[in-house]
Amino acid sequence: MNSIDWVFIFDDSGKDFPMDKIKFKQYFLIITYGITLFIALTNIKSVFSVLGRLHSIAVPFIYGLVLAYLLNMPYKSFRERVFKPLEAKGKTSKKAAVALSILSTYLAVIITLAFLFRFIIPQLISSITQLIQNIPFYLETLENWAIYLDDTFGVEQMIEWYDSDFWSNISNRATELLTQILPYVGDYLMGLTSGIYNWLIGLIISVYLLYGKDLLIRQMNRITKAFCPDKYFVRTIEISHRANYIFNRFITGNVIDSLIVGIICFIGMNAFQMPFPLLVSVIIGITNIIPIFGPFIGAVPGIFIILIVDPVKALVFMFFILALQQVDGNIIKPRIVGNTVGLPGLWVLVSIILGAGLFGITGMLLGVPTFALIYSLLRDEVNERLKEKGNEILE
Template sequence: MDFILKILSILSPFIVGVSIAFVLNIPMKLFETKVFYSLDRSKTPALRKLKRPLSIAATLILVFGFLIGLTLFIIPQLIESTATLVNAVPGYVQSLETLVNQYINSSELLNALGNEILMAWKDFIQVGSKFLGTSLAGLLTMTLGFTTSVVNFGLSLVLAVYMLASKEKLILQTKKVIFAFFNKSTAAQILHLGEITDLAFYRFIAGQFTEALIIGALCFIGMSLLALPYPLLISVIIAVTSLIPIFGAFIGTVPAAFIIFIIDPLKALWFIVFIVILQQFEGNIIYPRVVGNSIGLSGLWVLLAMVIGGSTFGLLGMLLGIPIFSILYQILRTIVYKRLHTKKIVKIQ
């Protein structure tokens, strides 16, 4: 197992590159078929060859433009909310002081409390100094790990672009290897399994983005009706985090509720109640229908796939459990119908 984990660690940039290429291939195909398709009719070979590079460039511009725009849109709002919080802190402190003066009138109790706080502060300084001395090495290791992750991601992105640029050639080479080492029947089954896998993950990703847009739109409408602050900003946060199946909206609730709490704590409470209701509606009605129908699974099987995947492999299992379950479901259905056909069983009531 250690050897396998070591190999996977070495190949991690390649694995991440394949995943990035698979996701970016979806908008790239749209650019090729909907935007730059006219280049195929060009009489100049050089112009025909430009369709793929232009599609890749447009895809990268779209993705990074979306991420940069999202960052530039969210950060100013967070800065504004933080400034509001900083300005409100003196008022909170004054209110707390008034409350303390109202309910604590004993000077002896205040003196004892002050001495306890002073002793606790001294202990805190001693522990903090020891922690600082022992954590420098950990901080250095964390910095090196972060740098390595950035470098690996950059390498994965370069590999993904190369795979997109020459995907037909890579697919052809893979088919040659499969037919070289397996007989024709087995090779055909492997390729059929590859087609099923590709279609299942493609539909899952497309359905996931569709579901995120729906939940973001519903969040914006609900917040507007409830007169909650920053409806557009928070709806974008909820939509982006909803790319994580089922529980993504809860993840986005934490920073969103914090932003609203700074402005109005009562409205933050109403927002949390609204998100809980919206999450129940999304998890039990929208998600099984949108994502489940896109990959050919009913709502029951979608929920079962998430439960099994999440219980076995955590968040990664929840992300991959649904398309993998869809693949197994289609394979099992094919086997069942084939056996029924062999037994000449046409209809069962």
């Protein structure tokens, strides 16, 4: 029997042999892990309670990290294109350049938000208010269209919902729905207040993260180098840079593309004199950020809003959106986003479906770049192995 296979081995005199330290550490970790897992499983409610508490504490930091990452894009532009000459003059000037870049970034955000609250949001509120106030008139228009279609084409059996009883019950159904929703309004307002507090704290955290970004990156590199084996250190840094590049280009490109699509939609709707052009264009622009399904998600409420006002223009809008999405998919988006993610169309579809199923809207937005990173890493590994075997590499 080999003495290193046991923690303690006794001889005839009752004295133990020296323990193998590596084996002892392994056994100690396994036993500790088993005990910890047993305690966690037997107190699962307490574990989830602690995790929920930790999550609520970490929410402002998560928001701050997200804001810092998103604002890092304009921050880099200001620092590299505007304040680069100042930064080259010395250490003090470098700190001034960083501070001015951060100040310029947040001023740009404040000006953008002020523009939205001054011009865009009031018009959106006005459009929504007008839409709600005129719903009875719009429903009467739809009823007249249904009767006209029935008289002209004889489609009474196909349009069962045009019956007058349906329209007379609309207000009752709306009142019932409103009664069901009201109990949740208080909880929503409380959550909104908490959300505003978390975003404000996150905003402050994002300022510190941007200001100390260079130092934080150096510290993370040193920690990685200290604890990561040398043969994996370079690979870890390379993966980090690749992930940052994919997410950065994907987010920036899609935001710019969606902004262009929203503007074109607004111009086109005004040209065709369609109702609620700003409201519908904002919906189209925001949902266009979601790959593949975004245009259809935005088109459905847009068509419905126009349908209750003017069914003919709703049909025109449907063809207009189809044409716009073809132009976007074949001309605009390839020029702006390019082949940033390097992901075949089939896997883009799979990543969106999986992301939506696991994490909802957030999964639909971030599923593509996440899957693209995994795909690129797996492709590199497969190509390396095929290269060693003298086979053709994977495209």
